[in-house]
Amino acid sequence: MISKKDAKSYSIIPQEINSVKVALQQMELIKENQEMKLETLHTDFLNRELVAIEKKEAIKHLKEKVESQNYELAKYDLLYITEYSAQYKYYKAVVESPISQEAINLVKLIQEHQYTGIVVYPNAVHWNPVQRPQQIMMDLAKRGFLCFFCDSSQSVDIHKEHEKLYIVSNQSHLLQALQNFHVLVMNTWLMQNAWTEHLPHKTIWYDVLDRVDFFSFYDKGMLAAHYQNLYEADIVTYSAQALSEYIYKREDALYLPNAVKIEDFDMTNHELVMPEDLLTIIDGNSKIIGYYGAIEEWFDTELVSKLANHKNVKIVLIGHCGLSELELPENVYLLGSKPYSELSRYTSYFDAMIIPFLVNDLTNAVSPVKFFEYCAIGKPIISTPIAEVLQYEGPGITLVNTSEFSSLDPTFWNLNSKGIRHLQNIANENQWKNRTSTILDFMEKSPSFLPVLANKKDEKNEVNVFAATFLDYEGGNYYSGGAERYLVDLHEVCVELGLKLNIYQYGDFSWYRKYKDIDVYSLGHESLCMDEFTMDNLLSFSRRFDYMAKGRSMLNIYSAFFQSYPNIAHPSIGISHGVAWDSPHSQFEDGFQFWNLNEKYIQSADQLQKLVSVDTNTANWFQTVSYETSLKIETIPNYVDQNEFFPVQREGDDKIRIVYPRRLYRPRGLYITLDIVDRILNDYPNVEFHFVGKGFPEDLQAIYDKMEQWAGRIYCYHSEPEDMHLVYKNSDIVLIPTLYSEGTSLSCLEACATGNTVIATRVGGLTDIIIDHYNGLLIHPDKESLEEAVRICLDNPEKMKKFGENAIEVSKAFNKDIWKKRWKTVVKDVLQNHGVEWVPKSENDLKTQTIEITIGSEIEKSEWLPYVTDCLKQGMTVFIRSTLKPEMNLSFERIQWLPLEAEVYFVPDKVKKFV
Numbered sequence: 001m002i003s004k005k006d007a008k009s010y011s012i013i014p015q016e017i018n019s020v021k022v023a024l025q026q027m028e029l030i031k032e033n034q035e036m037k038l039e040t041l042h043t044d045f046l047n048r049e050l051v052a053i054e055k056k057e058a059i060k061h062l063k064e065k066v067e068s069q070n071y072e073l074a075k076y077d078l079l080y081i082t083e084y085s086a087q088y089k090y091y092k093a094v095v096e097s098p099i100s101q102e103a104i105n106l107v108k109l110i111q112e113h114q115y116t117g118i119v120v121y122p123n124a125v126h127w128n129p130v131q132r133p134q135q136i137m138m139d140l141a142k143r144g145f146l147c148f149f150c151d152s153s154q155s156v157d158i159h160k161e162h163e164k165l166y167i168v169s170n171q172s173h174l175l176q177a178l179q180n181f182h183v184l185v186m187n188t189w190l191m192q193n194a195w196t197e198h199l200p201h202k203t204i205w206y207d208v209l210d211r212v213d214f215f216s217f218y219d220k221g222m223l224a225a226h227y228q229n230l231y232e233a234d235i236v237t238y239s240a241q242a243l244s245e246y247i248y249k250r251e252d253a254l255y256l257p258n259a260v261k262i263e264d265f266d267m268t269n270h271e272l273v274m275p276e277d278l279l280t281i282i283d284g285n286s287k288i289i290g291y292y293g294a295i296e297e298w299f300d301t302e303l304v305s306k307l308a309n310h311k312n313v314k315i316v317l318i319g320h321c322g323l324s325e326l327e328l329p330e331n332v333y334l335l336g337s338k339p340y341s342e343l344s345r346y347t348s349y350f351d352a353m354i355i356p357f358l359v360n361d362l363t364n365a366v367s368p369v370k371f372f373e374y375c376a377i378g379k380p381i382i383s384t385p386i387a388e389v390l391q392y393e394g395p396g397i398t399l400v401n402t403s404e405f406s407s408l409d410p411t412f413w414n415l416n417s418k419g420i421r422h423l424q425n426i427a428n429e430n431q432w433k434n435r436t437s438t439i440l441d442f443m444e445k446s447p448s449f450l451p452v453l454a455n456k457k458d459e460k461n462e463v464n465v466f467a468a469t470f471l472d473y474e475g476g477n478y479y480s481g482g483a484e485r486y487l488v489d490l491h492e493v494c495v496e497l498g499l500k501l502n503i504y505q506y507g508d509f510s511w512y513r514k515y516k517d518i519d520v521y522s523l524g525h526e527s528l529c530m531d532e533f534t535m536d537n538l539l540s541f542s543r544r545f546d547y548m549a550k551g552r553s554m555l556n557i558y559s560a561f562f563q564s565y566p567n568i569a570h571p572s573i574g575i576s577h578g579v580a581w582d583s584p585h586s587q588f589e590d591g592f593q594f595w596n597l598n599e600k601y602i603q604s605a606d607q608l609q610k611l612v613s614v615d616t617n618t619a620n621w622f623q624t625v626s627y628e629t630s631l632k633i634e635t636i637p638n639y640v641d642q643n644e645f646f647p648v649q650r651e652g653d654d655k656i657r658i659v660y661p662r663r664l665y666r667p668r669g670l671y672i673t674l675d676i677v678d679r680i681l682n683d684y685p686n687v688e689f690h691f692v693g694k695g696f697p698e699d700l701q702a703i704y705d706k707m708e709q710w711a712g713r714i715y716c717y718h719s720e721p722e723d724m725h726l727v728y729k730n731s732d733i734v735l736i737p738t739l740y741s742e743g744t745s746l747s748c749l750e751a752c753a754t755g756n757t758v759i760a761t762r763v764g765g766l767t768d769i770i771i772d773h774y775n776g777l778l779i780h781p782d783k784e785s786l787e788e789a790v791r792i793c794l795d796n797p798e799k800m801k802k803f804g805e806n807a808i809e810v811s812k813a814f815n816k817d818i819w820k821k822r823w824k825t826v827v828k829d830v831l832q833n834h835g836v837e838w839v840p841k842s843e844n845d846l847k848t849q850t851i852e853i854t855i856g857s858e859i860e861k862s863e864w865l866p867y868v869t870d871c872l873k874q875g876m877t878v879f880i881r882s883t884l885k886p887e888m889n890l891s892f893e894r895i896q897w898l899p900l901e902a903e904v905y906f907v908p909d910k911v912k913k914f915v
Helices: 004-010 020-046 055-067 070-076 079-095 101-111 132-142 171-177 190-196 220-232 241-246 301-308 340-347 369-377 417-429 432-443 447-453 482-496 535-549 591-607 616-625 670-683 697-709 721-729 746-753 764-768 783-795 797-814 816-833 861-873
Strands: 118-121 146-150 158-162 165-168 183-187 202-208 235-238 287-292 313-318 332-336 352-355 381-383 397-399 462-467 500-505 512-515 518-522 555-558 572-576 610-613 633-635 656-660 687-692 714-717 733-736 757-761 777-779 850-855 877-882 895-898 910-914
Touching: 079 171, 079 190, 079 220, 101 158, 101 171, 118 132, 132 146, 132 158, 132 165, 132 183, 132 432, 146 171, 165 171, 183 190, 183 447, 190 220, 202 220, 202 447, 235 241, 235 432, 287 340, 301 313, 301 332, 313 340, 340 369, 352 369, 369 381, 369 417, 397 417, 447 861, 447 895, 462 482, 462 535, 482 500, 482 518, 482 746, 482 816, 555 816, 572 591, 572 816, 591 616, 610 616, 610 816, 616 633, 616 764, 656 670, 670 687, 670 697, 670 783, 687 721, 697 714, 721 746, 733 746, 733 783, 746 757, 746 797, 757 783, 757 797, 777 783, 783 797, 797 816, 850 861, 861 877, 861 910
Parallel strands: 118 146, 118 183, 146 165, 183 202, 202 235, 287 313, 287 352, 313 332, 352 381, 381 397, 462 500, 462 555, 500 518, 555 572, 572 610, 610 633, 656 687, 656 733, 687 714, 733 757, 757 777, 850 877, 850 910, 877 895
Antiparallel strands: 158 165, 512 518
């Protein structure tokens, strides 16, 4: 692992960061934080249900641990926090930067694989010598996991070591590439946290391999970070029994000693050529005692020297030597480091193996990988009685105390059948494949492992849409406004082209929902939500979509075209649903103020490959500020399905129904409508007002107040899009009193197609639909004009009739079939111009297979968890309804937790209940 002497080679910080000046600048911050760290740390983790311990007891324990080591910590007070802070800031800057081409290449590589889950080992040790993390990663890759081992010493960015196993030299690129995947992170060194903390979706496996005070950068801060890591990790394992001291009160931690990959040391199946540097050592007369591994402060040079005093004995040491002063007899040979793959060539010429470790607290907390490998080699073993070897004492293993040792028994060199069997049994029972099975079985008993299995597999035919909202920020409520209905129909266009449309939107956490056959994903996560509607927040969501789209999307559509600012993924199409920036804030003192507010609209349109506008208003606006940009705009007006929206003869009453079929809020003219209802209802006894749509509580309350005043004459309700035709067929006058942010309104077109009299303001794209006093009335956006127009209609039934007849004729120019045909042409042209080819898929092939699982409150997880795990492994998307309240980070893509009462907008393919 990373010893203190190796610290410099693993620092990514420029040399000056470790200067005295920088250290002194951070001193005040450290003084403040250091005193608070223990209390804050324990406040964080003691409240977790995972550890049922008394707060005072835990704090006392940790303080005792820290204070008992003050003699060693005093000179290291700045080590961990200085290095960690610098690395943390570095990686923070990485994920706030545009995605690199190298990261995009990694995303593409991920998409090329079918995998069970993604596993990462962040930069800590080099690939060679191969130790525990490498062995586990290799075996996980064999079992279908896509594994990335980070090693900064590699000369190439990414190297394929085995099938589904890659060595990455620059983990900054990998960090960007994994922003939208859920990852199992194997953590063995606390400095890895500086990288890991910037992964939004992860399951942490904290694998404790050594005493904390063994590592580089060790000080009080690192010890405190260890305890925080210990209690926040999802999975905790440890390699030696003595390390239980460092697993304080983590009762679910798993003892997982090291092991061996036997086939790597099988010398019977291939010819092993003697290495050149052994040619002068092997003489046929001497016995060779071999060792491989690090030669550091724990190395027992006295024992090696005593063994070297034996007649006709030579000792060969393989590995990096970190000791500055090393005096050994002439018959002890240091050969330096060798690749793991070469070890069997050397050990085949050894007569015995040795583990010459000093016996102390450090080595008693180590499970030597080499011990199990020595057993597989099948040569006699000499070892000092360190704890993890002591438990395997038996034939073929000679334990020696250095101070008492004088000579080897002559029978030592002759390994009898009992010794051979004993070593073979140890090797067979301690194989890496068994360890991997143990840890996977252990992990699969924890719900926190489910998201690791839940990454969705992207199809080549995917069109990804970036929208502000389709559902609400928690994924529960469908916003049935025009922009949402537009995407529903755009999904229909894509299906007819053999493409799959997904929607990505703002959200408060990482949820996934379905609306009919449309997959809807939140880009939010635990550290990114919509609590604040700030530019910084919006830019963070924009970057999240950019990271997701590049390398994954065949086509990217920005539902509001300006959401492509400042990041854009090509091929790209932006949609303008009207000039949405014509709000009351549009008051400019000078050109600079105008530019500052409108820069993102102009730049967004300029960088898009195609901009589709639903009205001519947008194109005209751009022609005044960016003429060249306006030439890439194609106007495809909104539409109406005349097979669904058509006039009918209404019978049965003499009521006049005035319908407001919009989102119930101020920009759509809600309050100027409410301002006129009293006078209209008072003067026209046969009139009713119907407010049809969704709104925020405060807006709904304003309507409810009027309903209470005019019981039976004002109604407020929501109608699903597929039922809106019934609303229009039972209405007489439809109000579209928009104040700002309007395109060619779907509501307006649907009202026209059903023969209603339409009163609309002269805002946005409404002027493309309504010709004043021909197929409706076009008015100034204020309450006086609205009231006057309503009275004109109510007082002139014949005029209303004529308006309705003409509205039907005008609506024919906005036929949905025309709209679909033009959109298909745009999609094909953009893909063709970008060199994208695709094979259309059938509608069934584009659907996501789903299962809804209900879990009763009394059901143990051992009953339902294996079933959920199997469903995820089969590629299904699992929606769990339960009274349980798991943390938000347990929902990710194909695994979603829902309250029992949650509303959903699809029918699952399969239902399962555990009650």
